[in-house]
Amino acid sequence: MIDVNEAISRLDWSKEPQGLYAPIAYALSSGGKRLRMQLVLSGCRVVGGNEAEALPFAQAIEVFHNFTLLHDDVMDKADVRRGKPTVHVKWNDNTAILSGDQMLIEAYRLLEQVPAARLPQLLHLFSQTATEVCEGQQYDVDFEQRDDVQISEYIEMIRLKTSVLLAAALKGGGIIGGADDKEKEALYNYGIHLGLAFQIQDDLLDCFGDPQTFGKAIGGDISCNKKTYLMLSALKNADPAQREQIAGWLAQTTPSQQKIDAMKGLYVATNAREAAEQAIREHTRKALECLQALPDNSEKQRLEAMALSLVNRKS
């Protein structure tokens, strides 16, 4: 099987001007799981395709994902990503903007290498997905200013911001591997539910994860009053007294362990934690259900294992 990290490191950023390309090399060097790239190759293999043909699309998806992280970090003023200073900290905001723009263009340049007969379909899938990711990011920003966000809106936001890229990765791999329409749809929907389960699990871990294994401080979302699945569920389920307590903590904008502990208690008391765990199980079940439309083989077993491992992940 293709070594995804090696395939990313093979992209050449040693060209001039280095002011443009060195930040791209840096942003792509920090590893991570390369999950989206794996999903492209997996989507290709599961329908019996040759994964080597899917590699440029996998690289394009991975470069695009890292472009979104780069620009998101500027917008969020995030200083650290995967244990290293972010590009706008190591260089500056303007560099992060321009090198990010070039990364998006580089993602499209990689698309030129997909099998020619599939280009129109893959270009459409890629641009449609990129659009949805930007829309999801905008909804996320919009939600910060609203206090009436519904859980269904939150699900739609994370579907756009997170799920569609996983879904497009799988479907794109499937297209290159020769999937039929039913298989393409199954791969796409598997990715959607996997992404939703993944993101809600993220919300849970940020709050109830083990600080030893989670890798970052617990309670970050609570400290910044982030409207997570847990928060929205708590607000929906709370009785008047609980609602008042939540409002009181939201008004306390200075981070404190006291606030984190109190909100965690409220998430349990309002059954928000239980609701989140239930939602993860439900989306995992749906993801597994989608896999039924795919051929039985070892790659499908890997996709099953991936969905199941997600429910139990600690970081």
Place this chain on the structure above:
Amino acid sequence: MIDVNEAISRLDWSKEPQGLYAPIAYALSSGGKRLRMQLVLSGCRVVGGNEAEALPFAQAIEVFHNFTLLHDDVMDKADVRRGKPTVHVKWNDNTAILSGDQMLIEAYRLLEQVPAARLPQLLHLFSQTATEVCEGQQYDVDFEQRDDVQISEYIEMIRLKTSVLLAAALKGGGIIGGADDKEKEALYNYGIHLGLAFQIQDDLLDCFGDPQTFGKAIGGDISCNKKTYLMLSALKNADPAQREQIAGWLAQTTPSQQKIDAMKGLYVATNAREAAEQAIREHTRKALECLQALPDNSEKQRLEAMALSLVNRKS
């Protein structure tokens, strides 16, 4: 002939989330000459093509160009564009970054509508050009930190930052119109020289233009010590006494009419103004020469007139 402003206004930005799309509508509404769009259509017509087929590529090029303006304005902290507040002023930096990203994606989405047989060629031309524009922008940034920039490097920078997009517009239109290789090359090179003449003329007008017709204050480049064709020529041609005077004015970072007048005097005394005028004439001549490879028709006459009017433009 297609009404380019109408064709841009036909793009629909009324979709949700408006936080993402309203800034795009705003950025595209301010008009301007739509020069690049005109060049796509012109490149198509001059080789006998049907301009309607070239429209999506023309829209893609125009949306891309306005994307670069949007992000450049954030990076340059420019407050006004075509007499209106820039997007990052009317909204904020994050909006300008994200809506700009989406504009770049929208440009690629428009490419999906080009004639299918030409898609691979046009996608390659577009991405190659977009890359070069980003490289040109990076060189422009790099030059601010250097005091040994050569005129040849400056020409290469403006070729990348300005000319290649005009060239790609013309060539892309030609490709859609069925141009042969010789015609494609002629259109591209015409665009390169047109762009170089255009940019050097810009440098001249910023310094020696008529404030009545130029539309903005004269001497802006001098005030911010911008390394223009005039500045680099003056530094190259200056005798030791003149070089010392220039260095003195460069050290005066507070803008003043005195500095503007003195530098204008030095541009004349060092023959920098003459050198710039000479360069404009030379690139105009080369642009006209390229047109010889194209069929004789009224569209070619329009392209000739465009190159000639450029030498005499006042704004």
